[in-house]
Amino acid sequence: MLSKRIIPCLDIKDGRTVKGINFVNIRDAGDPVELASTYAQQGADELVFLDISATNEKRKTFASLVKEIARNINIPFTVGGGINSTADVAPLLEAGADKVSVNSAAVRNPALVDELAKAFGSQCIVAAIDARYVNEQWIVHTHGGKQPSDKELFSWAQECENRGAGEILFTSMDHDGTKNGFATSALASLHEQLTIPVIASGGAGTVKHFLDVFSIGKADAALAASIFHFGEIRIPELKKYLAQHTIPVRI
Amino acid sequence: MVLIKYNAGNIQSVSFALERLGVDFTISDDPETITKADKVIFPGVGEASTTMAYLRDRKLDEVITNLKQPVLGICLGMQLMCRHSEENNTPCLGIFDQPVKRFIPETDFKVPHMGWNSLTKVNDWIQPDLENKSVYYVHSYYVPVNNFTSAVTPYTVPFSAAMRKDNFYAVQFHPEKSAEAGQMILKNFLAI
Numbered sequence: 348m349l350s351k352r353i354i355p356c357l358d359i360k361d362g363r364t365v366k367g368i369n370f371v372n373i374r375d376a377g378d379p380v381e382l383a384s385t386y387a388q389q390g391a392d393e394l395v396f397l398d399i400s401a402t403n404e405k406r407k408t409f410a411s412l413v414k415e416i417a418r419n420i421n422i423p424f425t426v427g428g429g430i431n432s433t434a435d436v437a438p439l440l441e442a443g444a445d446k447v448s449v450n451s452a453a454v455r456n457p458a459l460v461d462e463l464a465k466a467f468g469s470q471c472i473v474a475a476i477d478a479r480y481v482n483e484q485w486i487v488h489t490h491g492g493k494q495p496s497d498k499e500l501f502s503w504a505q506e507c508e509n510r511g512a513g514e515i516l517f518t519s520m521d522h523d524g525t526k527n528g529f530a531t532s533a534l535a536s537l538h539e540q541l542t543i544p545v546i547a548s549g550g551a552g553t554v555k556h557f558l559d560v561f562s563i564g565k566a567d568a569a570l571a572a573s574i575f576h577f578g579e580i581r582i583p584e585l586k587k588y589l590a591q592h593t594i595p596v597r598i
Numbered sequence: 599m600v601l602i603k604y605n606a607g608n609i610q611s612v613s614f615a616l617e618r619l620g621v622d623f624t625i626s627d628d629p630e631t632i633t634k635a636d637k638v639i640f641p642g643v644g645e646a647s648t649t650m651a652y653l654r655d656r657k658l659d660e661v662i663t664n665l666k667q668p669v670l671g672i673c674l675g676m677q678l679m680c681r682h683s684e685e686n687n688t689p690c691l692g693i694f695d696q697p698v699k700r701f702i703p704e705t706d707f708k709v710p711h712m713g714w715n716s717l718t719k720v721n722d723w724i725q726p727d728l729e730n731k732s733v734y735y736v737h738s739y740y741v742p743v744n745n746f747t748s749a750v751t752p753y754t755v756p757f758s759a760a761m762r763k764d765n766f767y768a769v770q771f772h773p774e775k776s777a778e779a780g781q782m783i784l785k786n787f788l789a790i
Contacts, residue, residue: 348715348716348752349711349713349714349715349753350713350714350715350732351713352713352714387777392713392714414610417610417611417614418614418617421615421618421774421775421776421777421778421780421781422734422775422776422777423734423736423772423775440607441610442610443610443611443614445611445736445775467607468607468643468644468645469710469738470643470710470712470736470737470738471607471643513710513712513736514710514712538705539705541708542703542708542709543708543709543710544708544710544712544713545708565706567708567712567713568713597714597732
């Protein structure tokens with residue numbers, strides 16, 4: 348049976364994991380490769396690395412980091428952050444990334460999704476969508492959730508699928524950082540509507556939230572950052588809990 | 599050991615996996631080098647018709663079909679070893695006289711089939727201790743279960759997770775991304 352995936356997300360700035368990571372038994376939590384290896388050993392199913400470097404110059408160092416990650420971990424990983432064109436994607440995939448995620452650039456220029464899917468295959472194109480619930484509508488936001496766009500979550504997700512995205516990464520800006528649970532009803536609607544997998548993001552605080560996102564939200568995968576980085580939830584315990592509640596997980 | 603160099607998306611990942619296993623190998627698209635290797639890995643991520651065209655242009659289609667040493671096809675590599683793919687109606691190498699079909703999505707079965715799924719009914723070169731172990735998949739096309747199937751994975755329909763015919767071995771999943779289970783399978787192949 349296909350397992351539900353648990354995906355830790357790491358923010359990378361200038362080649363280092365951003366501060367605030369508090370991990371037991373790790374020498375250098377700022378080293379993305381060491382942190383990634385630790386998560387892989389703990390049973391993470393995939394990893395996501397988001398490059399939040401401010402300049403293009405610093406972004407170039409990201410490709411060499413991607414290569415080091417690929418050299419050292421034996422599970423799949425997605426990279427994203429600042430991807431605007433096929434030229435941005437090629438070096439990341441050549442370095443060994445399995446998938447790339449596009450966000451703001453696709454909202455600005457939806458044809459980018461078609462171009463990327465055609466050039467590299469749908470399986471490696473993740474459409475990342477940040478949305479906020481405003482006046483009874485899920486409004487897609489760009490620039491890290493700061494700027495509202497003219498797009499609505501469900502129609503935009505469907506459009507991304509039609510244009511060739513292989514997966515949707517949906518972050519609820521209303522839930523992100525709250526630790527009050529995922530946006531399960533919006534996720535369940537995406538599941539009903541789409542034929543490609545959906546990764547849920549934003550709101551993870553307890554193991555019960557993961558159970559809910561899979562059983563009620565019907566998500567194919569769940570992504571979280573701080574609760575893993577701070578050791579509030581450990582992946583082996585989380586998977587054990589999910590398995591006890593009959594969620595298929597890889598143990 | 600030679601890893602066939604062509605426009606496949608996972609060459610870097612496969613070569614890193616071989617490095618982690620301490621294997622001595624070269625990456626080559628030279629027919630003579632490939633033919634003389636003691637083992638050959640035929641990786642693959644991409645689209646069937648453009649990849650077949652690429653292989654034909656360089657006569658690698660004939661080279662691969664005529665290999666006598668153990669050959670391992672991975673993902674698209676396995677699909678291209680079959681007779682024909684529904685992906686853009688592409689005639690393939692025909693080593694396995696089998697069709698490659700597209701998954702039809704259902705509400706609870708998304709396509710691509712993406713993530714970790716289990717190996718069942720393992721036999722032949724897939725060792726018994728891999729039964730029920732999870733491996734990583736990302737694909738929209740599959741080979742139905744047939745006489746050459748060495749492991750089955752259940753999805754919308756049960757499909758061939760692994761196959762073998764004579765010296766040709768093939769896996770639909772990505773051993774290079776399948777943690778310890780994937781390493782075991784690569785080791786199995788390398789020990790043949």
